[in-house]
Amino acid sequence: xxxxxxxxxxxxxxxxxxxxxxxxxxxxxxxxxxxxxxxxxxxxxxxxxxxxxxxxxxxxxxxxxxxxxxxxxxxxxxxxxxxxxxxxxxxxxxxxxxxxxxxxxxxxxxxxxxxxxxxxxxxxxxxxxxxxxxxxxxxxxxxxxxxxxxxxxxxxxxxxxxxxxxxxxxxxxxxxxxxxxxxxxxxxxxxxxxxxxxxxxxxxxxxxxxxxxxxxxxxxxxxxxxxxxxxxxxxxxxxxxxxxxxxxxxxxxxxxxxxxxxxxxxxxxxxxxxxxxxxxxxxxxxxxxxxxxxxxxxxxxxxxxxxxxxxxxxxxxxxxxxxxxxxxxxxxxxxxxxxxxxxxxxxxxxxxxxxxxxxxxxxxxxxxxxxxxxxxxxxxxxxxxxxxxxxxxxxxxxxxxxxxxxxxxxxxxxxxxxxxxxxxxxxxxxxxxxxxxxxxxxxxxxxxxxxxxxxxxxxxxxxxxxxxxxxxxxxxxx
Ligand code: GLU
Numbered sequence: 001x002x003x004x005x006x007x008x009x010x011x012x013x014x015x016x017x018x019x020x021x022x023x024x025x026x027x028x029x030x031x032x033x034x035x036x037x038x039x040x041x042x043x044x045x046x047x048x049x050x051x052x053x054x055x056x057x058x059x060x061x062x063x064x065x066x067x068x069x070x071x072x073x074x075x076x077x078x079x080x081x082x083x084x085x086x087x088x089x090x091x092x093x094x095x096x097x098x099x100x101x102x103x104x105x106x107x108x109x110x111x112x113x114x115x116x117x118x119x120x121x122x123x124x125x126x127x128x129x130x131x132x133x134x135x136x137x138x139x140x141x142x143x144x145x146x147x148x149x150x151x152x153x154x155x156x157x158x159x160x161x162x163x164x165x166x167x168x169x170x171x172x173x174x175x176x177x178x179x180x181x182x183x184x185x186x187x188x189x190x191x192x193x194x195x196x197x198x199x200x201x202x203x204x205x206x207x208x209x210x211x212x213x214x215x216x217x218x219x220x221x222x223x224x225x226x227x228x229x230x231x232x233x234x235x236x237x238x239x240x241x242x243x244x245x246x247x248x249x250x251x252x253x254x255x256x257x258x259x260x261x262x263x264x265x266x267x268x269x270x271x272x273x274x275x276x277x278x279x280x281x282x283x284x285x286x287x288x289x290x291x292x293x294x295x296x297x298x299x300x301x302x303x304x305x306x307x308x309x310x311x312x313x314x315x316x317x318x319x320x321x322x323x324x325x326x327x328x329x330x331x332x333x334x335x336x337x338x339x340x341x342x343x344x345x346x347x348x349x350x351x352x353x354x355x356x357x358x359x360x361x362x363x364x365x366x367x368x369x370x371x372x373x374x375x376x377x378x379x380x381x382x383x384x385x386x387x388x389x390x391x392x393x394x395x396x397x398x399x400x401x402x403x404x405x406x407x408x409x410x411x412x413x414x415x416x417x418x419x420x421x422x423x424x425x426x427x428x429x430x431x432x433x434x435x436x437x438x439x440x441x442x443x444x445x446x447x448x449x450x451x452x453x454x455x456x457x458x459x460x461x462x463x464x465x466x467x468x469x470x471x472x473x474x475x476x477x478x
Contacts (some may be wrong), residue, residue, distance in 0.1 A: 128181025
């Protein structure tokens with residue numbers, strides 16, 4: 001059987017990162033199995049669905065590199081790919097079910113349905129439909145009402161039996177008899193409901209595997225019932241675990257942005273975001289954490305989905321982003337970093353070799369391109385002393401005063417724009433032997449005197465990149 005999977009977003013908002021992960025899993029599963037990935041827009045909720053949301057969701061998928069083979073803008077043989085354009089298809093199938101006695105027209109008003117529910121609750125029964133229209137003796141009355149132009153809903157006669165779902169992730173799931181009562185397929189206003197559209201579309205679009213969030217697990221019993229009624233083979237199901245926050249609550253804005261768009265705006269790398277999303281609910285066979293999506297397509301396997309809810313950790317995502325930044329080819333990294341540096345920045349007036357060296361120096365310390373300018377300003381170009389408790393302690397040592405005086409004397413008389421690596425090494429050697437210092441007093445004293453900070457990159461790498469006038473200015477603070 002050829003593999004066909006789908007992502008079926010409702011265009012009622014921006015692309016949620018949970019949705020992006022579902023789309024990604026389907027994309028990878030199709031790739032891994034030489035299958036096709038279909039994008040279907042589930043816009044049956046006409047009030048909440050908006051074309052601009054559809055456009056923005058497709059745009060965000062595209063940004064993430066999650067491309068599909070068929071969709072509203074990529075017609076294939078089984079379109080249209082927007083549910084709002086398929087209403088007649090759903091009506092036709094619903095009518096067929098009515099003709100077969102598997103569904104019926106229901107003319108109950110909302111008040112009657114509400115009363116039915118209340119009565120059932122009172123009697124401790126499940127709030128299932130018990131209206132008269134499910135009985136054959138009223139079918140003729142229903143037909144007359146229809147003929148007279150009255151609008152009725154089409155309701156499915158839920159079989160009285162239990163259902164078993166062999167889920168790829170959750171294993172054997174049993175839905176007991178009586179879990180669901182008769183449910184609506186087409187509302188009296190002519191609009192079809194999600195569970196029905198989903199089955200009709202999955203069937204007609206020849207979907208072989210449904211990979212979606214665990215929040216849809218309970219929908220599958222209604223969907224299995226409809227497959228049965230249509231005499232169609234259901235696809236294989238994989239309900240992947242939900243994303244939760246560190247506090248184990250449903251993912252919300254408190255845990256970080258939930259809309260994919262915001263990650264784009266905050267200039268995360270799409271390759272990093274899909275890498276991280278992939279890890280939330282799936283694991284690499286070699287336990288690798290950093291990879292490019294298309295590099296794992298050949299090993300992507302639904303057996304490696306995890307059952308446990310996945311904890312969304314923004315800090316880890318930032319780390320993954322940093323790892324992806326570091327793995328960029330040198331020229332691209334430089335180009336991207338420069339987009340985030342102010343136009344009139346000191347950086348742009350320096351030589352290419354200086355630029356290359358500072359990028360090499362700081363690339364391991366950044367999680368975002370924009371961090372680079374911060375590192376430049378704070379670790380290289382500032383001329384103040386950044387006072388911390390640790391730094392105050394170093395400043396209080398007599399040896400630090402000796403070191404800064406020594407350095408001031410040596411450096412003040414040097415001309416040029418920078419100290420060379422050799423010059424710095426020689427000064428340091430002389431400092432060591434003249435003052436007879438070693439260990440922490442020597443290293444910390446030198447670092448604090450020259451950088452005004454108690455931490456930072458290797459001095460031998462850092463100092464030759466600091467403009468000499470900055471070094472002189474800083475030493476004059478002592
Ligand atoms: N439109 C549904 C959603 O956005 C899709 C459910 C499904 O994949 O069956 O959650």
